[in-house]
Amino acid sequence: xxxxxxxxxxxxxxxxxxxxxxxxxxxxxxxxxxxxxxxxxxxxxxxxxxxxxxxxxxxxxxxxxxxxxxxxxxxxxxxxxxxxxxxxxxxxxxxxxxxxxxxxxxxxxxxxxxxxxxxxxxxxxxxxxxxxxxxxxxxxxxxxxxxxxxxxxxxxxxxxxxxxxxxxx
Amino acid sequence: xxxxxxxxxxxxxxxxxxxxxxxxxxxxxxxxxxxxxxxxxxxxxxxxxxxxxxxxxxxxxxxxxxxxxxxxxxxxxxxxxxxxxxxxxxxxxxxxxxxxxxxxxxxxxxxxxxxxxxxxxxxxxxxxxxxxxxxxxxxxxxxxxxxxxxxxxxxxxxxxxxxxxxxxxxxxxxxxxxxxxxxxxxx
Numbered sequence: 001x002x003x004x005x006x007x008x009x010x011x012x013x014x015x016x017x018x019x020x021x022x023x024x025x026x027x028x029x030x031x032x033x034x035x036x037x038x039x040x041x042x043x044x045x046x047x048x049x050x051x052x053x054x055x056x057x058x059x060x061x062x063x064x065x066x067x068x069x070x071x072x073x074x075x076x077x078x079x080x081x082x083x084x085x086x087x088x089x090x091x092x093x094x095x096x097x098x099x100x101x102x103x104x105x106x107x108x109x110x111x112x113x114x115x116x117x118x119x120x121x122x123x124x125x126x127x128x129x130x131x132x133x134x135x136x137x138x139x140x141x142x143x144x145x146x147x148x149x150x151x152x153x154x155x156x157x158x159x160x161x162x163x164x165x166x167x168x169x
Numbered sequence: 170x171x172x173x174x175x176x177x178x179x180x181x182x183x184x185x186x187x188x189x190x191x192x193x194x195x196x197x198x199x200x201x202x203x204x205x206x207x208x209x210x211x212x213x214x215x216x217x218x219x220x221x222x223x224x225x226x227x228x229x230x231x232x233x234x235x236x237x238x239x240x241x242x243x244x245x246x247x248x249x250x251x252x253x254x255x256x257x258x259x260x261x262x263x264x265x266x267x268x269x270x271x272x273x274x275x276x277x278x279x280x281x282x283x284x285x286x287x288x289x290x291x292x293x294x295x296x297x298x299x300x301x302x303x304x305x306x307x308x309x310x311x312x313x314x315x316x317x318x319x320x321x322x323x324x325x326x327x328x329x330x331x332x333x334x335x336x337x338x339x340x341x342x343x344x345x346x347x348x349x350x351x352x353x354x355x356x
Contacts, residue, residue, distance in 0.1 A: 006234045013230075018218050031226040039233055100214050118183065119215045125185050136185075144179040147208055154211070 003054070005042045012058050013038065019059070019120045023066060023112065025101055036065045056127045059117060063131050066113070103153035107146055114139055115146040170200040182208050 016037055020030035040061050048057065104112055110132070117128045118139075125136045132139070174195035181187045181195070182205060195201055 009230065009234055014221060017222050017226075018220060021220060022215065022218070027220065027223075031222050034222065035226065035230060035233065038230065042233060100211075116215070119212055125180075125183065140176065140180055140185065143183065144176045147179060147211070148175065150211060151204075151207055 003045070003048070005038065005045050008041055008045075008054065008058065009038055012055065015055075015121060016058065016062050019062060019116055020066070022101075022104060022116050022120060025105055029069075033062075033065050033069060037062050040065065053127065055121060056123060056131065059121055059123065060131050063113065063117075070109070099154050100150075103150050106153060107149060111142045111146040111149070114142040115150075118143055170198050170204065174198050174201070175204065178204055179208075 013034060017030050017034045020033045021027055024030055024033070037058065041058065044061070104116070107115065114128055114132060117123050117131060118125075123131070125139045129136045129139045134142075173191070177187050177191045177195045178201060181192055
């Protein structure tokens with residue numbers, strides 16, 4: 001069965017939007033970048049061969065869009081302001097939302113991208129490595145460093161008690 | 170906690186392969202449970218995101234994802250060029266006809282060619298007019314020339330010129346051995 005751009009959009013646009021929102025901290029910019037991804041998907045769909053996982057293909061495009069965006073702006077991504085962060089999260093996550101977005105904004109770009117690709121999309125190390133042009137060990141190191149740094153930045157806020165009832169991961 | 174143990178725990182947390190003895194060591198660390206719990210909380214916080222794009226986004230995406238309109242039938246593509254070719258053809262025929270009419274009108278209004286009534290005769294002053302009949306020139310006489318026959322030589326061998334051997338003799342005498350043993354005068 002042939003995959004259409006509308007099918008891919010239906011299945012993945014929310015995940016891509018959330019990834020961009022986490023990376024940039026700006027919902028409007030995340031919408032623009034998500035739209036850019038699907039514009040490219042429509043153009044590239046004729047050459048797309050569904051050999052691998054379509055999520056990996058889409059996030060490869062998303063990563064290219066993100067890199068192009070950073071090249072155009074030539075500045076690090078901004079973090080969410082407090083009202084946006086508080087409005088964005090669900091009630092359970094609002095307690096940590098502002099601190100988490102702040103902490104993510106302080107991570108080096110390479111570590112933040114690898115961390116969010118892994119945590120938001122659930123891609124494996126090998127898939128993230130292919131997207132980021134690095135090795136699986138490189139992905140493991142970046143993830144490990146990102147987690148260690150986030151733990152330092154969010155000291156005291158990452159306890160289960162502070163978060164309340166946590167969904168099953 | 171040792172960094173090596175943290176790295177192993179991180180891989181284990183992500184479902185990647187880890188060396189079992191190293192994992193056992195890592196899990197035995199008293200802080201391992203704390204790290205795993207905090208990472209789970211972090212993952213939950215990152216994934217606990219029910220934000221969605223705005224309506225404006227969906228409106229703009231509808232235009233992106235809508236397939237392009239069905240193209241006209243194949244003959245429809247030829248309508249434009251056919252009309253253009255017809256216009257050019259009609260314009261060409263009209264121009265040709267107008268040209269012919271213009272030419273015809275010019276031909277009718279031009280003065281008809283009159284017959285020659287008088288011809289001017291010119292004569293170069295001082296030049297004698299050739300009136301007599303020309304006669305062809307007489308054929309040219311070509312004398313027959315024969316090459317001279319080679320004459321037999323009357324010279325005898327005694328009369329042949331004698332080579333000058335003196336010079337050769339003098340040259341031999343100037344050599345290192347020359348003239349030491351075999352010196353003799355030329356007769």
